[in-house]
Amino acid sequence: MDLAPPKDRWRLIYITLLVHGLGTLTAWNMFITARDYFVSYKLKDAPQYANNFMPYLGWAAQVPNLAFSWFNIFVKIGGNLTTRIVWSLCMEVLIFVVTVVLAMVDSSQWPEIFFWLTMVLVFFLNGFNAIFQNTVYGVAARLPPQYTGAVVLGSNICGTLVAFLEWGSASFTGSQRTSAIYYFIVGMFVLLICFDTYFALPLNRFYRYHETLQERTLRVNPALAANQPAAPKRTPYALILKQAAVQLYNIFIVFFVTLTIFPTVHSDIHPMTFKADGGAFDSFLHANFVRLTCFITFNMMAMIGNITASAVQFPSPKWLWLFTTIRILFIPLFLLSNYLPAGRERTLPVLVTNDWAYWALAVVMGWSSGHGSSLGMMYVSGTVAPEHAATAGMIGGATLVTGIVTGITFSRFGAEIVSMDLWRGM
Template identity: 35%
Template sequence: MEPTDKKYIVYIVMFFHGIAALFAWNMLINSDSYFVDYKLNVSNNSSETLKTYRKNFLSYLGIASKAPNILFQFINMFLSSNYKSLSKRIWSTLLFQALVFIVITGLAFADSSQWPEIFFWITMLLAFIVNIANGIFQCCVYGIAAKLPVQYTNAVTMGFNLSGVIAAIFLIISLSIAPTPKVSAVYFFSVAVIYLLLCFMNELFIRKNKFYTFYMTKNAQIGDQNIDIVMKTIASRDSNQNDSKQMDIIISDKHQQTLSGYQLYLHVFYQIWPQLLTIIVIYFVTFSIFPSLQANIRPLNQLISDKYFVPVFCFLIFPLFKTIGNSLAEWLPKPSPKFLIVYSLLRLIFIPFFLFCNFFPNDRHLPVLIGNDILYILGAILMSLTSGYLSSLAIMYCPMLVEPRYASIAGMMASFTILFGILLGLNFSLVYPIIINL
């Protein structure tokens, strides 16, 4: 009899791991004001290079973060998908990320006013290093979740987006209680260290859970049983046409088990490529807009203090409503997998919408057509909801469209394409300041 997930422990851990999968990224981008307005805003250094670093900080940070992330996710796909190997990579990369954030926290105490450009490159290097570990971690988490029932993959995806909500809430709290930007940064980055260490302990704990170990070994046992069935069927084969058809199916199943190397990955890719393309389009649109475009949209109607406008209406609204969109994927009617690409392409309309908001108001030639903050906020909510809803469906469909024993590979491919779409979007965001000055 299959064990149950008592008290939803495994689900909760997968949810926590989903939060950790984007926690490093969210903690860094939410610190945009600390880096741009404090560490890099040096009165005795107004070089054009430093101005460029400040203006495009989030785009540079995104590229430095996602380039190694996607590279090492790609490499990780070809390593062992055995759950013990995946688990080992998960806990070791969590520990490594915590150590890097200890260094980032320490740098908050350093007086970098005499070397802001060096500080910028140190920050980029640390972002590069921490996202090597994060890329491996993220890919392994989706690989583990794909071995579990499908709702566990969505638990990871919901945590994936909720990490931004948590980071934004801690940012707002830090801004409210800290007397200086330096103290705020120390509080903020310390949260990252504590949370990553908590997930490290969770991973060591979950490996002894009966429900978890049952599903981690289930597919391998099914594979062995299929081989036994093939041998027995061969021994008892008769002329019955129905038995012959059944035999062909079993032999075909056994043949697919022998796939290895590039044939295995091509076999999985062929079955899920439309979903992978959908994921790329969704994340390209989303991350060409968030965070670099939205973080540079300035308020017009004084709804709240300017100090909190970007933290609330960019860094908080996006992950909050993206998480709601993830949840809706489990409750609303699910469109057919083949139609998801159509819905994802419709979201391209969000790009001109946000460009005509109050984006870089003091450095643009194009007119601001969206002259009301309420309209901007409604657009931000809709963009986030559709991103969460469609991405959850595409990611859940991937392991469902392949044989159970290949679900882990399909899950890791989905994770890889998420990062590929994000990287494309972040690189394209560098074009937006040029477009508004045409």
Template identity: 35%
Template sequence: MTTTSDRDTSANYDVNKFANSFNSQDESNVQLISVTPKPEQSFITKRNGAAHSEFGSPDEKNKFISLNSAPVQLDPGLDSLHRSAQFTNDEKHSLDHPPPDRYRMVFFIFLIHGIGILMPWNMFITAKKYFEDYKLDTPTSKDATYRSEFMFYLGIVSQVSCALISCVNTFFQFGGRASTRRIAIAIFMMVIIFIFTVILAMIDTSSIPLIFFGLTMASASLLNCCGGVYQNLTFGLAAILPMKYTNAIVLGTNLSGVFTSVINLLSIAGAPNPRTSAVYYFIVAIVVLLVAFDCYFLLPLTKYYQYYLKSVHGSQPVDEKKMACGDYLRAFVDSCKTYWVVIKKPGPKRVWIPIVLRALVLIPVYLLCNYQPIGVVRRFPVYIPSDIVFILAGIIMAFTSGYYSSLSMMYGPKEVEPSMMGRAGMMMAFFLVLGITSGVNLSLVLQRLVTTKLV
């Protein structure tokens, strides 16, 4: 026969046992559980004429969380806002199934990054008339070489700077993943340089055209250095995601040119004064970069990106603040060895064939068409006088360039191990920039080959 004291002792033992196990748990695994005595240990008391157990009625017990329930967790995912309870239950079923990219938030984030990456380059080349026919059209610089060949100098300075800094940024990544902190610094620096460009547009520089030219070239160089870092690391971030997110960046870079051209036309139509339209024009670039800056901080808050980031098992980025000179050298050597391993695995092995064929066919077509800029003469006669052929060749070149660059950028990172995807994405971005730089310089060489200045 069990006495009341025995029941009290047994109940106290259970409570003490629970308390000890509770104290031994890690804080991250804390759960709220109900403490109920065993059926044979319960006794009935009279309260207001009704029978109640010592620990309350069954309805009161249900207000607590059962022992088998999951612990309460905070959900920092931005894409978890305003979701239904059904989505919360579905999300728990397995870690093998990634959460959906709700509202295509991650896709649009990378699309905006793609627009921001080429914004500096597109802004400067689209404002050709502003630089040549307004800022540099002065009595002292009207016939100067730096005015007549402004785009030549701009192309060299911009693309070479972008390629060099992209190379440095690619081969000085330690730990196998992109140092995302550099993205924020690059975007912030681009905003500062555009603010300086707006100030130059508001100042009368007619008496100092050469100084204005030098400052413009310096601004273009710094902008494209930051753009090279920005582009390189963004492709590295997207490499761990499905291929369509890399394509979102490429799509954004293509839309950047269209967007910039439209903004240029609207600024000219809205403000006939060249100085005012230039101010509005460059302010739009600042706004776009600020939106991209916000997107940089939004990306890690999405559960979709968090899932793929955790699924990449590999070495983590090294804290460069704690590295000595010898550490940098050893890390650089190790990094080069890893890059060679990645290079030995490129994407579709035959994708280079159509790329080479289009260059061998279309470039000679351009040279034989009716190409003759103002102020120069051709070295040999025109063999294809039809402008339609020139336009069709341009359309084919643009279409195939967008298609094959997207194909290469999407497939490249997927040919390596998950831990190397970020590094492969940065390498693909570097070689893309290197190819563009080589193409720009080759076009200048071909221009000199076909034409010569009037005497």
């Protein structure tokens, strides 16, 4: 008997996966956006730690994320998706509780302990988050492609919401301590919402239909009989990687270019034409230049890019590689903007000398990041047989993290490039 395909009434499953997308990047976005809390407040009397906070934070967050992302594909932790999601979310919430407690206490007498304790917390937080993230992509891969897009959309919305949350908490609270407490509590509640909504998925007819459809595909296809629990068959990882190679490249190169620029280079680009005494608008923009042109612009445009990818799947899977490869040009363009890394003397001439032009560049970079990454993640599951779609989705998630780590690593060379003696006299 055929199952009549039900509809996703009120888009409940789409919204649920969007919320889980929020959860996948909550930890990363909240810690990088809270830079002033760590650098200017908690570590203000320890410049040796404050000056290196962002690089250490990037490594502490993304190296375990990378390791666990790939480990989670080849070693089925906990045996099923539910166990992995439940335990990873529980541990993330616990770590956020410890982070809130650290915000409450006075750590001015032990900044070194606070610094390394924060790095340890970030390490484990992102390790558990990697398990959660890849498992969510595995769940979404069972559904039509736009539901994978919902996860990516949620991750892009996360950055925008966190940027405004940080701005609001800094503007409306009397101290950085109070601001940080409320700020991290909100992150904890986002993860709790993800925990609750996951258990609502099996109650929905639309979700049950697609889950049952996948199970029936495995059951009725004789070629897949070996995949049944009685006689498990090894997952053909080599075949999946070969079939999905082009889309995995697209996912990797999008995040490599983006993380090479954002946030390390992007957040150290300073205004040239806006002056603090140039009127109310210029004064406002000058005071919030990095917050507006970097964090808010990037996250908002990445979110819009995800929406456009869901509405129009262009470029097609065949030509997406061209779109993603052209984005490599953003790296030299941002280095040629007024990028002034701390503690370095810039010797490379600034060629992007107008802040409006730089802002336009930031808009296009953010949009293309969201659009390209969404298309890559939406296309990757369709490159393999249906029974391997979940694995392909998880490999796509791990490739995403690989691009992030490689981009963060390469971003460290930005300061070296713009301060080379080679450019003197140009």
